[in-house]
Amino acid sequence: MSADTRTVIRSVLREHARLPVDIDTLDDDTDLFAAGMTSHASVNLMLALEDAFDIEFPDRMLTRGVFDSVSAIASAIAELSGDGEPSATGGGA
Amino acid sequence: MSVPVDSEQALIDAVRAIADEVAATAADDVDREARFPIEAIDALRGAGALSAAVPEALGGGGATLQTIARCCFELGRRCSSTAMVFAMHQIQVLTIARHLDGAPWFEGYLREVHQEQRLIASATSEVGTGGDMSRSIAAATPEPDGELSFEKQAPTVSYGAYADDLLTTLRRTPESEPGDQVLALTKSGQAELEPAGAWDTLGMRGTCSPGFVVRARFAPEQVLAAPFAEVMNQSMVPLSHILWSHVWLGIATDAFERARAFLRASARRRPGEPLPAAARLSHVMAELTLLRGEVSQALHDFQVDDVDDRARLMTMASVLRFNNLKLAASEHAPGVCAGALEVVGIVGYRNDTPYSVGRHLRDALSARLMVANERLHATDAALLLIAKEP
Numbered sequence: 001m002s003a004d005t006r007t008v009i010r011s012v013l014r015e016h017a018r019l020p021v022d023i024d025t026l027d028d029d030t031d032l033f034a035a036g037m038t039s040h041a042s043v044n045l046m047l048a049l050e051d052a053f054d055i056e057f058p059d060r061m062l063t064r065g066v067f068d069s070v071s072a073i074a075s076a077i078a079e080l081s082g083d084g085e086p087s088a089t090g091g092g093a
Numbered sequence: 094m095s096v097p098v099d100s101e102q103a104l105i106d107a108v109r110a111i112a113d114e115v116a117a118t119a120a121d122d123v124d125r126e127a128r129f130p131i132e133a134i135d136a137l138r139g140a141g142a143l144s145a146a147v148p149e150a151l152g153g154g155g156a157t158l159q160t161i162a163r164c165c166f167e168l169g170r171r172c173s174s175t176a177m178v179f180a181m182h183q184i185q186v187l188t189i190a191r192h193l194d195g196a197p198w199f200e201g202y203l204r205e206v207h208q209e210q211r212l213i214a215s216a217t218s219e220v221g222t223g224g225d226m227s228r229s230i231a232a233a234t235p236e237p238d239g240e241l242s243f244e245k246q247a248p249t250v251s252y253g254a255y256a257d258d259l260l261t262t263l264r265r266t267p268e269s270e271p272g273d274q275v276l277a278l279t280k281s282g283q284a285e286l287e288p289a290g291a292w293d294t295l296g297m298r299g300t301c302s303p304g305f306v307v308r309a310r311f312a313p314e315q316v317l318a319a320p321f322a323e324v325m326n327q328s329m330v331p332l333s334h335i336l337w338s339h340v341w342l343g344i345a346t347d348a349f350e351r352a353r354a355f356l357r358a359s360a361r362r363r364p365g366e367p368l369p370a371a372a373r374l375s376h377v378m379a380e381l382t383l384l385r386g387e388v389s390q391a392l393h394d395f396q397v398d399d400v401d402d403r404a405r406l407m408t409m410a411s412v413l414r415f416n417n418l419k420l421a422a423s424e425h426a427p428g429v430c431a432g433a434l435e436v437v438g439i440v441g442y443r444n445d446t447p448y449s450v451g452r453h454l455r456d457a458l459s460a461r462l463m464v465a466n467e468r469l470h471a472t473d474a475a476l477l478l479i480a481k482e483p
Binding site for chain 2: 020033034035036037038039040043046047050056057058059060062063064065
């Protein structure tokens with residue numbers, strides 16, 4: 001996963017995750033929910049990510065764990081883009 | 094419902110007998126006096142039913158969710174308050190059993206639940222969070238001696254004054270964000286519950302659910318390691334909606350039965366004469382059938398083919414599914430009761446006849462407010478924007 005993707009993810013997070021802290025102060029692996037992202041904000045985040053990357057997250061990937069860090073989001077996008085980096089969901093649906 | 098094995102059927106039979114012989118007899122007095130249904134809960138204790146859901150490896154009954162749900166239904170037909178206390182207790186037991194992850198303290202605790210038939214209440218709502226269980230203000234606060242403490246303003250704690258132990262949501266630490274929560278189990282003697290108001294309500298009067306200020310001190314190992322977000326989505330919310338719905342289905346079923354019994358008695362008194370109310374009862378039956386279908390389908394959907402698919406339970410589609418159960422059941426259960434009242438008429442409106450259904454209607458009306466339906470609709474509205482399957 002390229003650094004560019006993570007940059008875009010961070011800009012989407014800055015605009016939509018409504019974090020009480022600056023996203024640049026968080027590591028790629030920091031838990032975004034523990035950092036203060038609400039469930040409601042996470043839905044807006046998912047919509048914005050679908051828009052930014054021109055993808056659709058299937059229902060099995062619409063779980064908290066897929067969106068709980070920059071790295072987890074990057075893995076999910078890579079999986080949908082066919083880059084082969086598996087997401088953390090372990091299947092489901 | 095699936096056919097239970099013998100021990101499961103024995104539990105259902107025992108609980109049904111308690112419902113018929115103990116809970117039913119006391120139900121009107123429990124309702125009138127807004128008192129805890131102590132005789133029915135003691136009888137359930139005596140039957141070992143409070144540890145029915147404790148895994149067999151820890152000494153409990155190891156009953157399936159299907160069996161526990163059936164017990165909630167049977168109790169709901171006779172005394173709503175007894176049934177709701179039983180359901181809530183089982184939700185706490187199942188939640189602990191599903192998320193203790195081998196923790197020795199919690200394994201030992203569930204053994205005690207079995208041996209001593211301990212009753213567990215919960216304090217998951219909090220003044221100042223607007224009814225949002227996924228946020229906490231009170232925090233697990235380290236004390237100098239290594240213990241933890243908290244003080245929580247709980248707007249309702251069902252049977253708080255009658256429970257042995259208390260399961261409470263807290264922020265993980267005093268520095269944690271409101272959504273970074275854990276569950277702590279405190280035992281009697283570790284928590285002090287200061288009543289904040291009375292419990293004089295329209296219905297569900299015997300659950301005795303006033304507000305309390307809870308103050309507790311306890312050991313760090315009494316905090317479940319699993320993040321509450323997981324516990325909530327994989328267990329507490331879907332199990333609550335499933336078991337509550339079985340209670341509500343029980344209430345609605347008895348209201349329907351009373352209306353049918355009333356019509357039969359009328360038909361016997363005047364054989365051959367038309368009974369206009371019979372057509373109305375047919376409408377009530379149609380609504381009851383829909384309610385029963387949704388309640389049993391949701392029970393099936395929780396563990397499809399007996400597979401405990403926790404990843405699926407974490408999806409938004411799953412959140413929507415069990416929210417929809419709660420919305421449907423909480424609308425249709427009082428609908429059935431109100432329909433039954435129209436069939437029976439003034440005889441059902443009176444509180445002192447074999448066909449009284451006022452208590453059923455009042456109890457069932459609580460369903461829309463136990464987690465306000467408008468809050469669930471707001472949550473669903475957001476999830477609908479992103480979820481893919483209908």
